Amino acid sequence: MKNIILGAIGVVVLLVVIMIASHINNVPKLDEGVKAAWGQVDNQYKRRADLIPNLVATVKGYASHEKEVLTEVTEARAKVGQMNVSSDMLNDPNTLAQFEANQGALSSALSRLMVVVERYPELKADKNFQALQSQLEGTENRIAVARKDYIAAVKKYNIELRTVPGRWVAAIFYPEAEIKESFKATPQEQATPKVEF
Known part of the structure; x- marks a missing residue:
């Protein structure tokens, strides 16, 4: 009877070790996935920022x-x-919120610029402007996709940190791992656009 109990305890311990071992690299892999997804968001924001001087000049x-x-x-x-x-910014909700607020202000300013453009039919017909506007629209779409991918990467990472056995693995091997903040729509982005004819 004693051997059966010891054998059962040994099997349970072995199963726990196997379960933990299978998750031991998930936290750093998922963390790197979050950083890579953020890199794509940042890349698209940079592309937009690079297009703006040309758009403004036109x-x-x-x-x-x-x-x-x-x-x-x-x-x-x-x-x-x-x-x-x-990537340190991803662990600081206040800095991430400030960054997103600045990006929201830029989006809002670009929206007002497009309203100005509507007043100038000859500008809308200009080939240079059309090319820039098309690139900017494409970039806005890329930003939306990159944000979606970032949100998905953060979700996977956060789930790993909040569920068993990932929670145990993180507590033992990666105590510095913290839940990451995702994107939140700014008040400007949540506001209903005002359309005037």
Whole structure:
């Protein structure tokens, strides 16, 4: 009887060890997946920031008296460019929120710029502007996809940290691992667009 009990305990211990061993690399793999997904988000934000000076310069030629909107776009882009983006930011919800707020302000300024563009049919017909607008629209779509992928990577990582056996593995081998923040829509992004005819 004693051998049966010891054998059963041995099997249970072996199963727990196998279960933990099969998850031992998940936390760092998923963490790297989150960083890679964030890198794609950052890459698309950079692409958008690089397009903006060309877009502003093209619009300036047609709508130079729309100085306020052009200044707003330029200032919003500058704020975005001043933030140092690193993987450490992913662990700091306040810094991530500030970064997202700056990106939201830039999106809002670009929306107002597009409203100005609607007032200038000759600008909308300009080939350079059309190419820039198309690139910017494509970039906005890429940003949305990159954010979606980032959200999915954060979800997988957070689930690993919050469920068994990943929770145990993280507690034992990766005590520095923390739940990561995902994207949240800013108040500007949640506001209903105002359409005037």
